[in-house]
Amino acid sequence: MSATTNDTSDPAARLQELIQKREEILRGGEIHSQLHQIKELVQKEEACVLEIERQRVDAIMKEYEEQHPLITEECPLCLEDINMASNRSLVRFSCCGKGCCRDCNLKASIHKVKKCPMCRADIPTERKAIKQIKALAKKGVAFAQAEEGWKFLYGGNGYPLDVKQAVKFLELASEQKNPKAMRFLGHTLYEGKLVTRDVQRGLYLTHEAADLGNVESRLYLGKLYVLGNGHTRDIPKAIHNYTIAYRYKHDNRAQGGAAHHLGMYHFNIDGQYGKEFKALMYYGEAVSVLMQKQYKEQDSYYCYSSMILSKHYLSIAAKKGLKQACFPLALVLMDLHHVQYHGIDAPGHSVISESMHLALKAANDGEPEAKRWISSKQTSLSSFCAHCKISSGRESAKLQLCSRCKSAWYCGKDCQITHWKEDISLTLSEATR
Numbered sequence: 136m137s138a139t140t141n142d143t144s145d146p147a148a149r150l151q152e153l154i155q156k157r158e159e160i161l162r163g164g165e166i167h168s169q170l171h172q173i174k175e176l177v178q179k180e181e182a183c184v185l186e187i188e189r190q191r192v193d194a195i196m197k198e199y200e201e202q203h204p205l206i207t208e209e210c211p212l213c214l215e216d217i218n219m220a221s222n223r224s225l226v227r228f229s230c231c232g233k234g235c236c237r238d239c240n241l242k243a244s245i246h247k248v249k250k251c252p253m254c255r256a257d258i259p260t261e262r263k264a265i266k267q268i269k270a271l272a273k274k275g276v277a278f279a280q281a282e283e284g285w286k287f288l289y290g291g292n293g294y295p296l297d298v299k300q301a302v303k304f305l306e307l308a309s310e311q312k313n314p315k316a317m318r319f320l321g322h323t324l325y326e327g328k329l330v331t332r333d334v335q336r337g338l339y340l341t342h343e344a345a346d347l348g349n350v351e352s353r354l355y356l357g358k359l360y361v362l363g364n365g366h367t368r369d370i371p372k373a374i375h376n377y378t379i380a381y382r383y384k385h386d387n388r389a390q391g392g393a394a395h396h397l398g399m400y401h402f403n404i405d406g407q408y409g410k411e412f413k414a415l416m417y418y419g420e421a422v423s424v425l426m427q428k429q430y431k432e433q434d435s436y437y438c439y440s441s442m443i444l445s446k447h448y449l450s451i452a453a454k455k456g457l458k459q460a461c462f463p464l465a466l467v468l469m470d471l472h473h474v475q476y477h478g479i480d481a482p483g484h485s486v487i488s489e490s491m492h493l494a495l496k497a498a499n500d501g502e503p504e505a506k507r508w509i510s511s512k513q514t515s516l517s518s519f520c521a522h523c524k525i526s527s528g529r530e531s532a533k534l535q536l537c538s539r540c541k542s543a544w545y546c547g548k549d550c551q552i553t554h555w556k557e558d559i560s561l562t563l564s565e566a567t568r
């Protein structure tokens with residue numbers, strides 16, 4: 136082996152070495168006796184890929200945070216930092232204009248607190264709160280102007296749909312660098328719904344809001360650069376924005392959305408994982424170490440890494456409640472397992488059970504492709520016992536579907552109990568974590 140391959144400090148070199156070791160075992164026969172060793176190698180391979188990805192993300196975040204330090208203030212109640220630019224981190228009160236973090240506000244609601252925790256005034260009725268917001272907006276308070284603007288923009292809750300009024304208030308608040316106002320005004324101008332479309336100003340305002348720390352704007356920027364509607368489509372910029380949103384510590388929902396987008400960019404397109412990335416050879420503004428050293432010449436390493444990263448990001452998105460991540464994740468797990476183990480179940484893990492569990496979630500959410508995939512898999516899986524592999528074609532084999540996991544057929548109770556103890560129960564507990 137070359138000196139580069141033996142350089143254990145280089146995760147790309149370690150990955151290549153580990154893959155070579157695993158492939159030698161898989162080609163050598165007697166795979167079942169060495170499954171534990173293969174599993175250990177697979178875990179190390181995935182750790183190498185995730186280390187390279189962490190380096191990429193860290194490089195982007197270091198540069199971003201140096202240029203755009205996050206504006207935070209202490210919550211006066213719990214003393215935790217509040218991101219002043221996030222719609223989901225800060226709650227302001229109409230009586231005094233002061234605010235606290237969303238968690239403290241939720242606790243106050245649960246305990247039915249009747250006084251404002253800031254000024255001790257009575258919690259106003261909805262009608263009175265509207266009057267208070269209007270009064271603050273007239274005084275030039277930016278957050279109140281932003282509230283007025285988006286409420287006129289969408290109508291309801293005592294506000295008529297009035298785009299002219301909406302733009303007026305959003306412009307006033309944007310002049311004071313209010314991120315929420317800049318976000319809604321930027322979106323309105325970019326989309327051009329009921330107003331004259333202004334793509335460049337819409338992009339500018341969205342960028343400004345994102346750079347102030349508004350994560351919703353950061354995700355929206357990712358979407359805009361993917362679509363390229365009225366401006367140049369720019370996938371590196373899209374992924375750059377999704378990467379920053381993913382590392383956003385103050386918003387689990389936004390992190391899940393960003394993880395889903397990143398996972399899908401590594402997903403299988405036309406039979407090839409990471410196709411969008413491969414065409415660019417880089418993403419964001421940080422060139423991947425692994426791409427530099429391996430993928431320009433070896434497509435197999437590139438695609439394998441994209442499988443692992445697709446699994447990583449889609450798993451995060453699924454665990455944060457994004458149902459649309461479940462079916463792609465099911466497909467990734469099956470493909471990755473075929474590459475890593477040549478289709479043989481890993482010790483303590485049944486990939487088909489985990490994939491079926493995820494696909495069933497997607498099917499129950501109305502995903503038609505997931506329903507077709509489940510039907511196809513069930514047809515093939517019902518032909519043999521999940522544990523002893525006896526065929527349903529034999530006279531002695533009468534297979535029955537497991538009523539709990541709905542992804543395995545067994546010839547008898549003994550096989551079902553053994554398989555559940557060894558593989559299924561652990562797999563499903565991991566999948567539902």
